[in-house]
Each structure stands twice: as structure tokens, then as C-alpha cells.
Amino acid sequence: SDDKALKRHLLRKYSGYLGGLRKELSKKRKKGKLPKEARQKLLTWWELHYRWPNPSEMEKIALAESTGLEQKQINNWFINQRKRHWKPTEEMEFAVMEAYHHQSTDAAAAFYVDVDARLVGATAAAPASAVYTARPDH
Known part of the structure; x- marks a missing residue:
């Protein structure tokens, strides 16, 4: 009887806190695997691409x-799937590196053209030739 009274007293006093705590814990609970149908659709897309x-x-x-x-779940699934199950072919790795190289050299060339245009009125303190020494050879 005293135990029941104590339980009622504690529940009255802390029920709001316990409810909030229960709600917070349910939010943090890991969701686990994605639904089977969703996984199957993602895997089908994966196989086609x-x-x-x-x-x-x-x-x-x-x-x-x-x-x-x-x-966000789609993004995470693809990040994990690529990391765990995808091995790009050597030609794919080469194509990516080649594209990156062209992009980098195009950006560098555009940068130097822009710098050259600004140096048309270069002063003796900062001659245009100083910039040309930093230009990569093509």
C-alpha cells in the first residue's frame, strides 16, 4: 500500500519528465534496415547504372x-553501396583522372589569361614577367 502511494506520488511528480525522456529515446533509436521494397528499387537502379x-x-x-x-536516406544508401560494393574499372579511373586534369589545366589557363589581362598596365615594382615565371609550361 505504501509502495503504491509512493509510485503514484512519483508518477505525478515526474510523469512529464518521463514522457519527454521516452519521446527523446524513441527518436534516437536506430531505424535499422530500409524497407525491402525500397532496397530492391535502389538495387535495381544500381544494377542498371x-x-x-x-x-x-x-x-x-x-x-x-x-x-x-x-x-538523405537515398544519399547515404548510395554512399555506402559505392564504398562497400563498387570497384570502378581501370578505364573509368583513367577517364576520371583525365577529366580532372583537363578541368584543372583549363582553370589554370583561364586564371593566367585573367592575370595577363590585369598586368597590361604593370608597374616596374611588379613587372609582368614576374607572373610569367609562375605560369605552367604547356
Whole structure:
């Protein structure tokens, strides 16, 4: 009887706190695996695009709508899937490196053209030739 009275007293006093705590814990609970149907749709997309499994933003939105998942879940699934299961071919790695190299040299060339245009009125304190020594050879 005293135990029941104590229990009622404690529940009255702390019920708001306990409810908030219960709610907070349920939010933090790990969600676990994605639904089977959603995983299957993502895997189907993956298999169709295995050579370059990087969906565009529009494809991610479409996948989120068709699977009922949030876009963040789609992003995370693809990040994990690529890390765990994707091995780009050597030619793919070469193509990516080649594209990066061209992009870098194009950006560098544009930078130096811009610098050259600004140096048309260069002073003796900062002659244009000082910049040309920093220019990469092509």
C-alpha cells in the first residue's frame, strides 16, 4: 500500500519528465534496415547504372518518391553501396583522372589569361614577367 502511494506520488511528480525522456529515446533509436521494397528499387537502379552509380539530383528525387524514403536516406544508401560494393574499372579511373586534369589545366589557363589581362598596365615594382615565371609550361 505504501509502495503504491509512493509510485503514484512519483508518477505525478515526474510523469512529464518521463514522457519527454521516452519521446527523446524513441527518436534516437536506430531505424535499422530500409524497407525491402525500397532496397530492391535502389538495387535495381544500381544494377542498371553499375558502371557509374552516381544518380543525378533529379534521379535522387525520383528514387525518394518511388521508394518513400527521404533524400538523405537515398544519399547515404548510395554512399555506402559505392564504398562497400563498387570497384570502378581501370578505364573509368583513367577517364576520371583525365577529366580532372583537363578541368584543372583549363582553370589554370583561364586564371593566367585573367592575370595577363590585369598586368597590361604593370608597374616596374611588379613587372609582368614576374607572373610569367609562375605560369605552367604547356
